[in-house]
Amino acid sequence: METVSENRCFGGVQGVYRHKSEATGTDMTFGLFLPEEAEDAPVPVLWYLSGLTCTHENAMTKAGAQAWAAEAGIALVFPDTSPRGEDVADDDAYDLGKGAGFYVNATELPWAPHFKMWDYVAEELPALVTSNFAINEDRQSITGHSMGGHGALTLAMSLQGRYRSVSAFSPICNPTASDWGRKQFASYLGEDEAKWAAHDALLLMAEKGLDIPLLVDTGTNDQFGDLLMTEKLAEAAVKKRAEAAIRLQKGYDHSYFFVSTFMEEHVAFHAKALWA
Numbered sequence: 001m002e003t004v005s006e007n008r009c010f011g012g013v014q015g016v017y018r019h020k021s022e023a024t025g026t027d028m029t030f031g032l033f034l035p036e037e038a039e040d041a042p043v044p045v046l047w048y049l050s051g052l053t054c055t056h057e058n059a060m061t062k063a064g065a066q067a068w069a070a071e072a073g074i075a076l077v078f079p080d081t082s083p084r085g086e087d088v089a090d091d092d093a094y095d096l097g098k099g100a101g102f103y104v105n106a107t108e109l110p111w112a113p114h115f116k117m118w119d120y121v122a123e124e125l126p127a128l129v130t131s132n133f134a135i136n137e138d139r140q141s142i143t144g145h146s147m148g149g150h151g152a153l154t155l156a157m158s159l160q161g162r163y164r165s166v167s168a169f170s171p172i173c174n175p176t177a178s179d180w181g182r183k184q185f186a187s188y189l190g191e192d193e194a195k196w197a198a199h200d201a202l203l204l205m206a207e208k209g210l211d212i213p214l215l216v217d218t219g220t221n222d223q224f225g226d227l228l229m230t231e232k233l234a235e236a237a238v239k240k241r242a243e244a245a246i247r248l249q250k251g252y253d254h255s256y257f258f259v260s261t262f263m264e265e266h267v268a269f270h271a272k273a274l275w276a
């Protein structure tokens with residue numbers, strides 16, 4: 001693993017690291033914020049999965065999470081959203097290919113050789129960060145934005161027991177019924193829609209429910225609101241008696257101005273579960 005950069009940040013260190021990924025068969029870059037407390041002992045960790053068009057850098061520089069994570073004494077991991085490189089397949093559209101891995105393992109060509117983002121964020125990167133940094137693997141929580149909110153929700157519902165809490169900013173809640181989902185799942189997973197269900201938060205909630213606290217915020221002026229289907233997730237969560245706060249925030253859109261506004265509350269929500 002190579003250190004790309006390390007900067008002092010709110011008393012801790014904001015690092016960027018690059019490593020060879022077995023999952024994707026490419027070099028992968030991620031951001032990791034370690035609070036000051038990590039100098040003495042392993043600290044809890046909050047995963048942040050980013051949305052379409054993002055690299056590891058967008059949330060790291062725009063979400064304003066480090067100040068709150070430093071206050072709470074927790075680490076933050078910012079993975080990339082797809083494999084990168086000249087030999088990695090891509091598409092002209094911003095919502096397929098590079099920057100749009102959707103946190104699934106592609107089975108279809110031309111995507112299958114490198115687009116293994118589920119394995120990367122669920123297995124490979126957690127193993128890498130917990131073995132190389134002062135991170136307590138028994139205290140993990142997860143959040144994300146939009147496509148990354150979809151990833152956070154599906155990881156939390158599929159890997160029950162891994163995370164202590166889950167939250168999302170404007171998540172894609174029902175991708176099998178959305179233009180942010182159907183095209184991508186058909187491309188990455190094939191036309192058999194039965195194989196898509198494992199990556200749909202609404203369907204997972206209806207089937208399995210959720211045994212950890214959930215917080216979702218979505219803006220009422222979200223320009224992509226029709227693609228997100230927040231209300232359907234709320235209905236399913238109520239039916240399953242999930243411990244969920246699913247909130248519509250008046251006047252906010254889909255941008256990082258919205259994410260950064262509510263970041264303090266999300267970090268505090270996770271810190272409560274991570275330190276319990």
Ligand SMILES: N[C@@H](CCC(=O)N[C@@H](CSC=O)C(=O)NCC(=O)O)C(=O)O
Nearest residue numbers: 051052053054058094145146147148256
């Ligand atoms: N380029 C597209 C919209 C892209 C966009 O809004 N991306 C969001 C995530 S959307 C869902 O996953 C984002 O986080 N962008 C990066 C940022 O720094 O804001 C278009 O123009 O329609």
